[in-house]
Amino acid sequence: MAHKTITEPDCEADAFRDECGVFGIFGKADAAAVVTLGLHALQHRGQEAAGIVSYDGSQFSVERHVGLIGDTFTKPSVLARLPGSRAIGHTRYSTTGGEGLRNVQPFFAEFDGGGFAISHNGNITNALTMQRELQKRGAIFSSTSDTETLLHLIAMSDREYFIEKFIDAVTQLEGAFSLVGLSGKKMIGARDPLGIRPLVLGDLDGAYILCSETCALDIIGARFVRDVRPGEVIVITEKGLRSYFPWGEIKPRFCIFEYVYFARPDSNVEGRNVYETRKNIGIELAKESPVEADMVVPVPDSGTPAAIGFAHQAGLPFDLGIIRNHYVGRTFIQPTASIRHMGVKLKHNANRTAIEGKRVVLVDDSIVRGTTSQKIVQMVRDAGAAEVHMRIASPPTVASCFYGVDTPETSKLLASRMSTEEMRDYIKVDSLAFLSMDGLYRAVAEPSRNKECPQFCDACFSGEYPTDLTDRDSDDGTRTLSLLAKHG
Known part of the structure; x- marks a missing residue:
């Protein structure tokens, strides 16, 4: 993508930028086509790049493109390269123009037990600190995205089963994350323990869906089941759905600015239209x-x-x-x-x-x-x-x-x-x-804001952050602040 050539104050920079949108479906023919429609409904959450990973029972297929969903994934030739009844996707807004495809999600990796793809909405506030530690242990990063940190944490976990490795990895993360992952046998969804970013569970003719907002369910005629709970890890297999709550009970702090600006007006978020x-x-x-x-x-x-x-x-x-x-x-x-x-x-x-x-x-x-x-x-x-x-x-x-x-x-x-x-x-x-x-x-x-224990994340208005900001507060704070803004 080309860099902007603006040298004077840029009106495009005078606004909040939507973060990212995630969508996944498990057990539906032509899953990638359904994901494309779902991402189209979530286009407001990211308009610069998108990707889809599908699985057809034997192999994963990956397509990632710069541009709008309608300009890329609606082409029959693209969808033909994404066979299978399981797929996840991601639509992204990037704050930098020159990084190309290497930061476009979903990210995909081959682990010892098979392939795994991940899509992420949010920001991991200790990602850079953990990346440095992982690099000292031999990890090699192919992107500058905070999301890739999760893949390395999974790979280096000493737990026996994959879901245990996944939980071991996500519980080391700080900040906000709504995740949708896909392996050869399961689709996984997860929200950070404060539930800062949205994630919902839906159903389309018996096929489970995980996505950022209910408007993505509406576009495909799917049924809203419920919000994924803060701190919940959902595992979907051919046998059904199972939930884990590795963080225990924590008072949620959903982002109040989703109601002001980010979410689409026709969505229902956390029980509110x-x-x-x-x-x-x-x-x-x-x-x-x-x-x-x-x-x-x-x-x-x-x-x-x-x-x-x-x-x-x-x-x-x-x-x-x-x-x-x-x-x-x-x-x-x-x-x-x-x-x-x-x-x-x-x-x-x-x-x-x-x-x-x-x-x-x-x-x-x-x-x-x-x-x-x-x-x-x-x-x-x-x-x-x-x-x-x-x-x-x-x-x-x-x-x-x-x-x-x-x-x-x-x-x-x-x-x-x-x-x-x-x-x-x-x-x-x-x-x-x-x-x-x-x-x-x-x-x-x-009725009002509880000043001792706010009901939402309102840090942009109050300056009170509900999680640790390890990267911002590190010794190399100037560098980490600038890099934090580049991770979507």
């Missing part, structure tokens, strides 16, 4: 930060459900004052300064007829660096808005994520170095307000 939760967020936002205005306009698409809730609570008209171009990809190369200045308009354009002369409330999911917000506000003003107010459907983002989400380092987050009033002046709006932390918790059906 994402779309309804985002509308509730907008309702809470309107209660906390009302403003006299003529209309509510979402910053599409992530701000739309919250804007609907805000408009309903505020008794204001909801209108599409900004239109999004859905045909602009993330890797659009902007070769000249004049084109770079048009970066926001490649994706968004103001609907002058709707907003001219109006007092507009813009609703967005978050502010990261603030450069995109600046440009959108100016675009709305240029279209004739009389006033522009901004309401953000989450608390201020003050800390980086180390759990599988590509975020800028903390010093580059606008809210980490400016007050709300300073941010208001920076993005040039008439007023600016963020949802409070308690308001966010109320929106997801919790």
